[in-house]
Amino acid sequence: MNTTANTTPPGPPPPAAPGAAPRGAAAPAPGGPRRRLAAFLHRHAPLRLSLLLSAPMLWLGVAYLGALAAMFISALWRTDTFTGDLVRELTWANFQELLTAEVYRTIALRSVGVAAAVTLIDLVVAFPMAFAMAKLASPRAQRWLVIAVLTPLWASYLVKAYAWRVLLSADGLLGWGYGLTATIITLSYLWLPYMILPIYAGLERLPNSLLEAAGDLGARGWRTFRTVVWPLTFPAVVAGSIFTFSLSLGDYITVKIVGGRSQLIGNVVYDNIGAANNLPFAAAVATVPVLIMLAYLAAVRRTGALENL
Amino acid sequence: MSDPAVRLSGLRKSFGAVHAVTGVDLDIADGEFFAMLGPSGSGKTTVLRMIAGFETPTSGTVELGGADVTRLAPFERDVNTVFQDYALFPHMSVLDNVEYGLRVKRVPRAERRERALAALASVRLEGYERRRPGQLSGGQRQRVALARALVNRPRVLLLDEPLGALDLKLREEMQVELKSIQREVGITFLFVTHDQEEALTMSDRVAVFNEGRVEQVGTPAEIYERPSSAFVAGFVGTSNLISGEAAQAVLGKEGTFSVRPEKLRVTGLGEPVDGAEHSATGTVSEVVYAGPATRFVVELDAGGRLIALQQNLQVSSMDVMSLRGTRVRLVWHRRHEFAIVS
Known part of the structure; x- marks a missing residue:
């Protein structure tokens, strides 16, 4: 009796589709307008993608690129020397001043030097730490260490900078005084998590068996590091260095707090916006770190590191 | 050395x-x-x-x-x-x-x-x-x-x-x-x-x-x-254990014994049994056709079950599938049965 049972199913009849056209060919999306919209979007994947991306694209386009463009354009304006009013005429005068005045070259070079020193110090401190976290610690300890690295990021930047000011002041715990060295130390401290986390992630992705294989083939620690660990985590190191380098290059607060009388690019920008009331010149100075970062990105791109990020 | x-x-x-x-x-x-x-x-x-x-x-x-x-x-x-x-x-x-x-x-x-x-x-x-x-x-x-x-x-x-x-x-x-x-x-x-x-x-x-x-x-x-x-017997191949009362009834001895599935011959109930052989009767409960060979799961009358592996030399899948539910005799040479230390 199987055959009869199959052709006339007992139980409730199928629910009638509202506004039902003949089922099958004509009505692929039964249900309310929301269902129809969902079905429509499902069938038009490119439209779905552009709808999802519209908000972030708008943000990137207007807020970020727009602001950057505005900065470049205003860098080509000038202020009236007597009235201090903005003169909206295109001129290279700001850039000429930047390139010819000795003081700005010194400050630019000093800023790059500080950023490079901070990056190097962070790398030297972060790598062993990230290695211990990713390869030596137990899974439980690993979780705690990640939290420990992240915790300082939850504290205010100013609090941390002032803490260092207290530490470094002549009658403070360290008592080393203020200046460029103090700036480098404080910035290294502030940006250290940004170096540890990418390297930690890179080392996590590095299979333990590769380290064991190197040891198995006769390589000791240093050789394993040089020939296996370093080349395979280099992209992660580059990612970390982009953070530490660009954050240091743009900083002007730390140097104000612990830098003594030394000045970095950020201070020049800040002083021209405030005290000197020369917005176009500030914009021109601000293009310098942007160009340096672009050059840095171009350089690391050549190593192929960016493809692996 | x-x-x-x-x-x-x-x-x-x-x-x-x-x-x-x-x-x-x-x-x-x-x-x-x-x-x-x-x-x-x-x-x-x-x-x-x-x-x-x-x-x-x-x-x-x-x-x-x-x-x-x-x-x-x-x-x-x-x-x-x-x-x-x-x-x-x-x-x-x-x-x-x-x-x-x-x-x-x-x-x-x-x-x-x-x-x-x-x-x-x-x-x-x-x-x-x-x-x-x-x-x-x-x-x-x-x-x-x-x-x-x-x-x-x-x-x-x-x-x-x-x-x-x-x-x-x-x-x-x-x-x-x-x-x-x-x-x-x-x-x-x-x-x-x-x-x-x-x-x-x-x-x-x-x-x-x-x-x-x-x-x-x-x-x-x-x-x-x-x-x-018993662990080795089970892990390396199919264990096919005969123990307790079944061992008494079929083999006439105490203990746990094992025979590999390919050592068993599936025959009709009336087939003669050699003096060097042991045999047990039972019912085929499952037939698994696997291309070159067929696995028979046989519930023994004396208790327990044995799996027998037979090469499909002369038979087709139709022939073996029809054996499900039939009564058979499993026959094996005595030297192929071995005691398991538990």
């Missing part, structure tokens, strides 16, 4: 409260193809890792060629490993991978190149020197890993589930190939597997692991035909 290639004495390893290896003694002779067989978690891989030097034993010693290496680092031991995931260096070419061990040992450039190319030739990978591991298939990667280890001419080659990641066809090919490579180079091969067929077909001797101990060591034939415990 020279020292064995590998000697393990009283080897134990605990990870916290987990006792992975609970006392292993093994001698592996020079030039032997030796398998450590067992289910996952039986401790076989931990033993391999202790021989390689990746783990330090909690107690016991590891000797290589008579020298105690228990406390030595991996790079101080004359062994090389083929890893389960191959662990090829992804940023190096195939040739650089194979040359790595020689470069570390400062072998001169010309000799290094020559030996690496010879090793690649021995695993049939000529012409792949410049490729990156990412551009190779699973089987090719496996052979690069083999060449990278063999090129160092270690005293012992350790292989951790070497064929586990390959598909069936490739695995069968590599089984034959590994065996012939081992015969060629004459190096002791010690490999870990959970695949009983792989262990039986490739090795000279097999150690069956269970719960951190070695249950039995022997040639594949010994392991298969004369398993010393």
Whole structure:
């Protein structure tokens, strides 16, 4: 009796589709307008993608690129020397001043030097730490260490900078005084998590068996590091260095707090916006770190590191 | 008698409260193809890792060629490993991978190149020197890993589930190939597997692991035909146990006994039984047609069930399927039944 049972199913009849056209060919999306919209979007994947991306694209386009463009354009304006009013005429005068005045070259070079020193110090401190976290610690300890690295990021930047000011002041715990060295130390401290986390992630992705294989083939620690660990985590190191380098290059607060009388690019920008009331010149100075970062990105791109990020 | 290639004495390893290896003694002779067989978690891989030097034993010693290496680092031991995931260096070419061990040992450039190319030739990978591991298939990667280890001419080659990641066809090919490579180079091969067929077909001797101990060591034939415990009988092949009252009724003796499925003959109830044979009657409850052979599950009248494997020499699938539910007699030669020590 199987055959009869199959052709006339007992139980409730199928629910009638509202506004039902003949089922099958004509009505692929039964249900309310929301269902129809969902079905429509499902069938038009490119439209779905552009709808999802519209908000972030708008943000990137207007807020970020727009602001950057505005900065470049205003860098080509000038202020009236007597009235201090903005003169909206295109001129290279700001850039000429930047390139010819000795003081700005010194400050630019000093800023790059500080950023490079901070990056190097962070790398030297972060790598062993990230290695211990990713390869030596137990899974439980690993979780705690990640939290420990992240915790300082939850504290205010100013609090941390002032803490260092207290530490470094002549009658403070360290008592080393203020200046460029103090700036480098404080910035290294502030940006250290940004170096540890990418390297930690890179080392996590590095299979333990590769380290064991190197040891198995006769390589000791240093050789394993040089020939296996370093080349395979280099992209992660580059990612970390982009953070530490660009954050240091743009900083002007730390140097104000612990830098003594030394000045970095950020201070020049800040002083021209405030005290000197020369917005176009500030914009021109601000293009310098942007160009340096672009050059840095171009350089690391050549190593192929960016493809692996 | 020279020292064995590998000697393990009283080897134990605990990870916290987990006792992975609970006392292993093994001698592996020079030039032997030796398998450590067992289910996952039986401790076989931990033993391999202790021989390689990746783990330090909690107690016991590891000797290589008579020298105690228990406390030595991996790079101080004359062994090389083929890893389960191959662990090829992804940023190096195939040739650089194979040359790595020689470069570390400062072998001169010309000799290094020559030996690496010879090793690649021995695993049939000529012409792949410049490729990156990412551009190779699973089987090719496996052979690069083999060449990278063999090129160092270690005293012992350790292989951790070497064929586990390959598909069936490739695995069968590599089984034959590994065996012939081992015969060629004459190096002791010690490999870990959970695949009983792989262990039986490739090795000279097999150690069956269970719960951190070695249950039995022997040639594949010994392991298969004369398993010393119910675990070995069950893990290596189908256990087919006859015990208790059924053993009394069918065999006329006390204890637990086992017969391998392919040793059983499925016959009609009226078939004559030889004096050197034992037999039991029962009902076919399940018929599993598997191409070249058919498996019959037979519920014995005396209690218990036996599985019989019959080659499909003269019969078709239709014939065997119709046997379900019929009454049969299972017949086997007495020398094929063996007692199981519990």
